[in-house]
Structure formats: structure tokens, C-alpha cells
Amino acid sequence: MNHAVTVAMAGFDAARTRAARHAVLAHEGLGARRVGAGQGATVWVDGARVTRAGAAFANGVAVAVNNQCDSYHMLTHPGVLIVPAGLATAEGEGRTGRELLAALAAGYEVQCRCARDFIPSTPARGFRASPVYGILGCAATTAKLLGLDAARTAGAIALAASFAGSLIEGQRTGARDADFAEAQAARSGMWAAVLAAEGFEGAPTALEGEGGFYNAFTGSHRGDLTYSFTGPLRADLDAIVADLGRRWEILDVKFKIYPTPGFNQPVIWLAHELTARHHLKAEEIEHVTLEMNHLETLYPSPRFPRPPAPDGSGFGRTAYMLAYTVVTGDYPVLERNVEDPRDAGASADAEVAARVAALQRRVEILGVVGRECFAPRMTFILRDGGRLTGEYDGRELMWDFARDARELRRFLPGLPVAPARYDELVAAIAGLDASASVDAVVRLTLT
Secondary structure, eight states, rough: HHHHHHHHTTTSSSSHHHHHHHHHHHHHHOOOHHHHHHSSSSOTTTEEEEEEHHHHHHHHHHHTTTTSSSTTTTBOOOHHHHHOOOOOOOOTTTHHHHHHHHHHHHHHHHHHHHHHOOOOGTTGTOOOOHHHHHHHHHHHHHHHHHTHHHHHHHHHHHHHHOOOOOSSSSHHHOOOOOHHHHHHHHHHHHHHHHHHHHTTOOTTTTSSTTTTTTHHHOOOSSSSOOOSSSOOOBBOOGGGTTTTSSSSSGGEEEEOSSOOOOOGGGHHHHHHHHHHTOOOGGGGGEEEEEEEEEGGGGGTTTTTTOOOTTTSTTTTTHHHHHHHHHHHHOOOOSSTTTTGGGTTTOOOOOHHHHHHHHHHEEEEEEEEEOOOOTOOOOEEETTTTEEEEEESHHHHHOHHHHHHHHHGGGOOOOOOOOOHHHHHHHHHHGGGGSSSOSSSHHHOOOO
């Protein structure tokens, strides 16, 4: 929650965030600014009162716009949907902080369990995995905060399964409609729970039925897979609900702070660490070999890969990100989203840009079948004959609250609130389990 709110505040003034906010205010505004229970919810930073679904949409776009949200198995981003929907519902319903945290955990668990083994097969069908699975978690979070019983919660998830969808064509062609996709799915997930609260039911076999969710979004209702990050092309549907309350998929969620796709995050971190540890200079490097999970190099899907950028690099410009990090020692968190190659390094001066371009041409990226996601291996061949290697196992970015809070302080210069107020916000989030409401958290985002 701290991560989602912080990156949303940093993305508050982005063009797409402004567009989402203006659309919501024009069509779903509810009058004067206020915070608290009752009709509607609050748009973060702005303070406008709008419908709950409108607040989740506007706030969700702000979380998503700079690609600095959280990430579960690379292609799903629970916090973009679940945190804005949960906070809007908790505010409107007057729920306690503890109730919100329980609902967020429930939503994350539903989304991650339903998505885990099936994620790569979904873009192979032309769908974006994050909103497709995120709508299920969003429905679960909202249902929990509305106080629905087990039967109606199941109905909410079933209705959400029927409402799911989102295409990858925009990402493949650079249209950037993905910035709105999770936020729109959050709206639909919230409505699924609201309709379930009114007694409407989805199909009991909405997920696993012959014409159900998994058949539509993976091509099989029996667990047959098109692609897998690692392991066999077969998933066990029973594993989705196995060990509930004992095995927590939420603990596999990773955090992104750099404005670039998830598969680039560990590349930047590893390049930063190796450069600092060995005092690397770009001009001393003859060649860099970067090994990654093969699907990370074929984004958004091997079946529908994005055409190379004008400089020959692929989606996300991984070689550029690696080279920039080595040249400068890090990558700025307040840079614009570099999903579009035209955005990358917009603030770099000519000398830095030339050094980055020169090193980028010496980077070789290998897609390795069976290598874990977020687990790059990087080998530098130096011109003096030396050789340096470093690698991750895929769990390095699974931070706890304290580590994430420290890293998020890098956003302070770009936040619309003063550092002292931001510190109050972080403390309020950290103390949510003892808070009578979520109002303080919402209020502390406002300017």
C-alpha cells in the first residue's frame, strides 16, 4: 500500500493521469472535497470527491503510469488495482485500517493464486495478464470490505471472471492504452462485488468450466499451458486453493522503483551493484552478456513480440537500461516511463548519451529457458582480459515494509507534498492495523 500510494503521488501530474482524473471529475464528481465515510471516495493528492469506482480508476492510473508499481511473476501488477479499489471502498464504508489490510491480503492472494501458473499463456491468447487476473483480486478485496459472506464473495469472483479482458496489441504497437487497463479492470471488479452484494450470481464454474475464464484466457480449462516461465506446460487447478492460509503467494510480490518494465528492474539493480563494487568504467568494457528468462526477452509474448525499436533494441530497451546504469552508476527514479523508446534517457546530456549508446552496442542479451524471472546473470568481459560475473536468484526485490520505505524516499523530490508530510503518511500506513479508519492516510496525500 505504501508503494502504490507513493508512486501514484509521483505520477500525479503525468499526462495520462491528468486525463483520467479530468474524465472522472467530469462524469463522476460528487461535489465538495471531503474525506471519510459516505457516498463516494477521494482522489489522492487532488482531494476531489468522486464515485468509489471513479476514485479507484483515477488513482489506479496514477499508480500505473510510470511503470513503478509492484509486480507478481513479471506480467501482473496487483497493487495497481487492489490498493486503489481497497482504499476507496474502505474510506467509503468507514472500515478500520485492520479491515483494509485483511481485505488487501485477501485480494492479493486471490489474484496471485489464480494467476501463478497461467500468466505466460494469457498474452499468448492476445490478452494482458495483469488486468485479466487483477479483476479477480479486486473483486475479492471489495467483497471483503463490503462484508459479503463466502457464497456472495464467490459470486463476486465469478462475475469478475465474466467481466475480465484487456488486449496486448497496444503494448505490442506502442499505443500505451495499458496505462488505463488495470484501472478499468478495477472498476469492473468493484462492480462485480457490488452486484454480488445485491444478490446477483455468476456461474459456479466461471473459472474452470468448459467455456469459462481459464479456457478463454489460456486456451484450456484443464490446465494445459501454451508457455511457462519455468517447468512443464501443465498446471494443477487444485493447486490454486491448496494450503490456503499457510502458503502465501503475496510474499512473492516484488517492487519496482525504476520507470521501466519489471524485467528491467533486477537488471538495473545488478548492474548498479557490480559497477559500484568493481568500479567499472564503460570504456574499459569489451562486452557484456546478459542472461534472462527467455520470456522476459520476448515481451509481451513470444507469439506477439513487439517490433524492435529504431536502434534495434526490444521492448523496454533492456540493453539501454543496463548501459545507462553502468555509465552513470544508477538510473533516475523520476525519469519518465521508458516503455516508449522515445522517452528513454530524455534528461541525459549529449556526452552521457554518446557513452551509453557506445556501450549499448556491446551488450548481448540471451533468453534462457528454465531461468527464473527477475534472476539475471551478467558477465562483463574487460578490455584488459578480466572477467566479472554477478547474478540474482529472483527474490532480491521482495522487500519488506522497511526496505521499500527506504527506497521510496528517492521519490521525495518529485512528490507534491513536503517531506515532513510524507513522513507522516508513511507512519500512518505503517500503523494502519491500529487505526479506526483510513481517513488519515487519504488526508495525508492531499495538497
